[in-house]
Amino acid sequence: MATIKFTDVVKSFDNGKVTVIPNLSLEIADKEFVVLVGPSGCGKSTTLRMIAGLEDITSGELYIDDKKVNDIPPKDRDIAMVFQSYALYPHMTVYKNMAFALKLKKMPKDEIDKKVRWAAKILDIEPYLDRKPRALSGGQRQRVALGRAMVRNPKVFLLDEPLSNLDAKLRTEMRSQITSLHQRLQTTFVYVTHDQTEAMTMADRIVVMDKGVIQQFDTPQILYNEPANMFVAGFIGSPQMNFIDASVVKDNGLKILFSGYEIPAPKEKKEYLEDYIGKDIVLGIRPEHFLSAEEAKSEKDCCTMTVKTEIAEMTGSETNIYFELGGKRHIARIKAEKKICSGDCVKLAFRSTSAHFFDKDTKMSIG
Numbered sequence: 278m279a280t281i282k283f284t285d286v287v288k289s290f291d292n293g294k295v296t297v298i299p300n301l302s303l304e305i306a307d308k309e310f311v312v313l314v315g316p317s318g319c320g321k322s323t324t325l326r327m328i329a330g331l332e333d334i335t336s337g338e339l340y341i342d343d344k345k346v347n348d349i350p351p352k353d354r355d356i357a358m359v360f361q362s363y364a365l366y367p368h369m370t371v372y373k374n375m376a377f378a379l380k381l382k383k384m385p386k387d388e389i390d391k392k393v394r395w396a397a398k399i400l401d402i403e404p405y406l407d408r409k410p411r412a413l414s415g416g417q418r419q420r421v422a423l424g425r426a427m428v429r430n431p432k433v434f435l436l437d438e439p440l441s442n443l444d445a446k447l448r449t450e451m452r453s454q455i456t457s458l459h460q461r462l463q464t465t466f467v468y469v470t471h472d473q474t475e476a477m478t479m480a481d482r483i484v485v486m487d488k489g490v491i492q493q494f495d496t497p498q499i500l501y502n503e504p505a506n507m508f509v510a511g512f513i514g515s516p517q518m519n520f521i522d523a524s525v526v527k528d529n530g531l532k533i534l535f536s537g538y539e540i541p542a543p544k545e546k547k548e549y550l551e552d553y554i555g556k557d558i559v560l561g562i563r564p565e566h567f568l569s570a571e572e573a574k575s576e577k578d579c580c581t582m583t584v585k586t587e588i589a590e591m592t593g594s595e596t597n598i599y600f601e602l603g604g605k606r607h608i609a610r611i612k613a614e615k616k617i618c619s620g621d622c623v624k625l626a627f628r629s630t631s632a633h634f635f636d637k638d639t640k641m642s643i644g
């Protein structure tokens with residue numbers, strides 16, 4: 278069992294001159310797969326390193342299994358960390374790399390052998406046990422790094438961008454391997470990435486961070502469907518959500534106006550949008566929530582607009598259409614019914630119920 282709890286944790290560097298984490302409170306459940314995402318420099322690695330004990334905590338408390346670990350050294354935390362750089366010993370074979378930590382612990386040889394072979398089997402690296410790391414591919418090296426963590430039977434696995442050195446195909450493969458490893462080992466995983474697809478596909482819950490502050494901590498579905506603010510809305514989803522300046526008016530019903538178009542306020546958001554009558558807001562539409570004119574035909578409560586295609590990208594089953602609206606570039610992803618070229622005028626629609634609304638000043642979701 279391993280729960281992890283941060284209570285009002287602050288992390289500063291340079292004697293308090295630089296505060297990277299202003300105040301972090303977070304509870305990770307036993308056996309959970311939690312992914313930390315956020316832009317470069319937002320404090321993901323620092324957070325992970327505090328759990329590992331590689332970075333001390335300036336103030337606040339960190340608990341692992343209800344035990345305060347602020348002053349417990351890394352080696353006594355029963356945690357294994359896997360880095361982007363693998364950090365394998367180049368002069369040792371794969372077998373020795375994996376056995377190293379157990380040997381230090383003075384574990385009997387036959388027990389070590391059992392553990393190494395068990396991990397190698399699960400990770401499919403048995404044929405390489407006698408090789409040196411340099412004779413392995415990136416994906417194989419990454420699996421050795423995972424194996425080295427597995428043999429220690431840690432309570433918690435910490436992984437810091439473990440796949441970022443791999444090419445796209447291998448990354449997808451290793452992604453599912455790590456997910457099944459988690460299911461198999463039934464331990465708590467905390468995984469850092471700045472790849473939102475990795476986060477969405479692997480996590481039970483995702484922590485979205487910006488400048489050391491948690492923006493939202495929830496399941497991938499909720500982050501996607503109910504982002505708390507514009508940062509999360511823009512970070513989760515690819516291509517990212519379109520943000521369009523809009524305003525709220527009451528004129529024969531509550532309406533949202535933007536760039537010469539209008540949509541009725543969706544029923545479930547009306548109550549909240551009432552507070553914004555006469556004010557500017559931001560309208561958010563995900564590229565994949567646009568419909569072609571054909572698809573919109575049978576829909577009620579759809580807003581249809583005509584836009585000029587700046588660029589059209591065929592992706593196979595879908596087409597990405599880049600267009601300008603309100604002085605900004607936006608993207609719509611629609612079914613590729615017929616070929617669309619740059620310069621073509623196309624009709625795009627979206628349902629008012631798929632629209633998101635944000636407070637222009639606070640950037641928080643409305644409703």
Ligand SMILES: Nc1ncnc2c1ncn2[C@@H]1O[C@H](COP(=O)(O)OP(=O)(O)OP(=O)(O)O)[C@@H](O)[C@H]1O
Pocket residue numbers: 290291295297315316317318319320321322323324471
């Ligand atoms: N030892 C240190 N001294 C001073 N500042 C530091 C130190 N370590 C990290 N930082 C700063 O803390 C901030 C967070 O760093 P961190 O490595 O946690 O970011 P990250 O979210 O992991 O970024 P990336 O995605 O680029 O890996 C950065 O601004 C970084 O410059």
Ligand SMILES: [Mg+2]
Pocket residue numbers: 321322323437
């Ligand atoms: Mg990092």
